[in-house]
Amino acid sequence: MLARLVRAQANALQWTMNLMPRFTDVGPDDADRAAIESICDWGIATSEKTFNPENTANWGTLHRWASALKLPANPGLNAKDVANRPLTRADAVIQLWKMLRERGEWLNEDDSWLQADNDHDEDGRNDLDDPLPFDSNNNSVPDRLEYLP
Structure with missing residues (x-):
């Protein structure tokens, strides 16, 4: 926890x-x-x-x-x-x-995810068009909360 x-x-x-x-x-x-x-x-x-x-x-x-x-x-x-x-x-x-x-x-100090043409989670979908911009495997759990490194 x-x-x-x-x-x-x-x-x-x-x-x-x-x-x-x-x-x-x-x-x-x-x-x-x-x-x-x-x-x-x-x-x-x-x-x-x-x-x-x-x-x-x-x-x-x-x-x-x-x-x-x-x-x-x-x-x-x-x-x-x-x-x-x-x-x-x-x-x-x-x-x-x-x-x-x-x-x-x-908010993250790195605010690049608010910019056009940025793909924060590197899933091939620009953040402004990505319903899960912090979830590269799109499993509805933000990447930083994933348990395993």
Whole structure:
């Protein structure tokens, strides 16, 4: 969820994935490997050999990771009486949605997609004539939200 939020922002960071898995407990075919390795490369520095993806997440972890990724994390997530509480997926999504809303609306800094004769997603259709100008494979999911790099 956190990786997708980062990718949903304007001028999103690119997915990263090493040739060999970065962690011993996140295999080469793990469906979450791209997201895990990307958030680590984007700012969640760790020198650990394991990621422990099955550990229970807590509110403090969400705060640390969101802060490391320069997202507007509510300081209350890291409060002494809250930080160690288990974090459910629903609570995480609510908090990430709040962070996204706090960012407000934006446009890409590269406004070339507003120009005539530009094909932002390189699908052979000029943006002004393309109902999905940010979706090169036309699957109704903007390219930057596609999960795999």
